[in-house]
Amino acid sequence: MEDIQKFTFSVYTENNIGILNRLSAIFLKRHFNIESMTVSKSEIDDVHRFIFVVNITKSQSDKLIGQLEKQIEVIRAYSHTEDEIIYQETALFKISSKHLYDEDIQSRLKFKRANIVAITPHYFVIEATGLKDEIDNMHDKLKPYGLLQFVRSGRIAISRPKMAISELLKEYS
């Protein structure tokens, strides 16, 4: 049996309605659970970039690339292992203001890249950016204060190897 690993897929697409459905259907059809997903514009005008994180085997990943690229509006799809990318996630924690001056929270804020981004009489909001484990760790530490709300973004990732989308687009047109 092949090992299951974490793969980060970067999928460059045209900016059209419905493309998300097409892409997610490919994961659905193979019963792959999407661990996280982010959509944004990319470094190229009018080209969107999807980032999917999925735990699958290498051969499943290779086949998935084929199926993703087969979609008419997909310009190119790449899959990367953890060591091939630089990645981050962002989280927001909403906590009751009565804990604002708790020492533990203060020390947590000094640790890592975390900031208070809003303070009101009733609550304050901490924003933290880092690796998934770091955010998880922060979440566990802040949970005892009673999280009024918690949200974490999907992974955003930049690859170490080159992804030559601009060249490709020139070749196509």
Place this chain on the structure above:
Amino acid sequence: MSTETQTVKPTTTSKMVNISGAEAVIKCLLEEGIDLIYGYPGGAIMPVYDELYKYQDKLQHVLTRHEQGATHAAQGYARVTGKVGVAIATSGPGATNLVTGIADAQIDSTPMVCITGQVAKHLLGSDAFQETDIIGISMPVTKWSYQITDASEIPEIMAKAFYIARSGRPGPVLIDITKNAQFEKFDFEYKKCTSVRSYKAIPDINDHAINAAAEIINEAKKPMIVFGQGVILGKAEEEFKALIEKAGIPSAWTILGLSALPTDHPLNVGMVGMHGNYGPNKLTNECDALIAIGMRFDDRVTGNLDFYAKQAKVVHFEIDPAEVDKNVKTDVAVLGDVKETLAKILPKINKNSHSDWMQEFKDYMDIEYDKVIKDDLYPEKEGLTMGEVIKQINEASKGDAIIVSDVGQHQMITCRYAKFNKSKSNVTSGGLGTMGFALPAAIGAKMGQPDREVVAIIGDGSYQMTIQELGTIYQTKIPVKIVVLNNEFLGMVRQWQQLFFDKRYASTEMINPDFVTIAKGYHIEAEQVSKRENLASAVQRMMDSKDAFFLEVCVEKEGNVFPMIPSGASVSDVRLS
């Protein structure tokens, strides 16, 4: 109506001032060389139908009796002509009725454009009358789809739809057009689509792959080819034949590759797969090079992958990169259009003949003949067999007919025994196995090749899934020949129940109506045969008829199709009984 190549107008732009979206849709079809479409009207597509009325001298619309029939007719047309088939329907139920045909076209790579009406843009998402999200529903089974909400989008999107449907590995495209876009007026200008920047229709050919493939083929002592529909879709029959003749390689076909190589060709060694021939299945696991050409290693072809051709070097000629290494790991993948890749490899291939190896196929064929074929074609038992009916049709057609088969035992028997001289002559639902495919597909096939005999061979179960298309045949006077092989069972399922479920025949027996009377009700000449001595003359009368003709043959009820690879078994474990 029928020409071998697509008669598409040159890439001049044509213009018209202030026309409606609906008229623009018709103009686009004409620009793409379409003169025949299948469909069914309804509220949300009425503006387009109104234009069809005005343009009926240029564009024939065939009213099928169900939207599923429209898709299968468009598929039948596409399969025998190589052109894009077109089906049109209204929103809601009209659109959902297309889905089976779209899925069938997707898995069997059939070029088709489906046009659906949709509620007006301002009603989208409001659960309006006959609103369904057909784009969402059809997304996983279309090559591409698009919803037009503004008339001005029509020319560009329609051009793109046809380009995508027919280029590269063909497939179905669905264009959903809101009603407001059909009414809106705009200045029409048409430019053919010749590329889409995010889509590479045909991958570049890699010369190293060609050389590596040639080396494997030249060094092989026991090479075997398995070819699929890619040879037909790529119009590469001649290049394919030149290659196998030069290299002297035994060649077996998948169900969709059937007819790309004439049945009588000395290197044609029969069908692979679940009900394929004994030799090619057994020898898949003995060849030293397996050369796959335009096929996709479907599980019905390979059986258990853990025991499939493990000893062989595998070369895969393929247009779709996603198929490479999907099911079977290849040693060399030759990407590209087979018409080009086969032509490129030919000069690098050494002349050869593998007569000892070929003899092994013949020896297996002798065994299969004794154990299976003899009893199928020359039965001594009382009941008529499906095989002898096909043999009789072969004798009458001399192998020149287009044979359209439905799904079940009769399909396997038809594909095993029907004789073909010409490519694009076998029309069947392979990947999806859609019961009900054959009757409407035969209509499309006959309209695509009006000068050729078209014989549909259909099971009693499958027939009743789209039997209403007899109405289309009557109204349109399409002279198709319809043979129902009536075993009063959903025979293929019954066979599995017999072999793997201790003969528990759960819901597979059919109490059937009087099929002859039904056909006559549609004013179609009809006969029934149940005795061997009457078979030949009845088949002859059918073939001689200038009009549509229905022939019911009452065959033995519990006949089985062999050889058979039980599901989950290896191709080596193919059974003869």
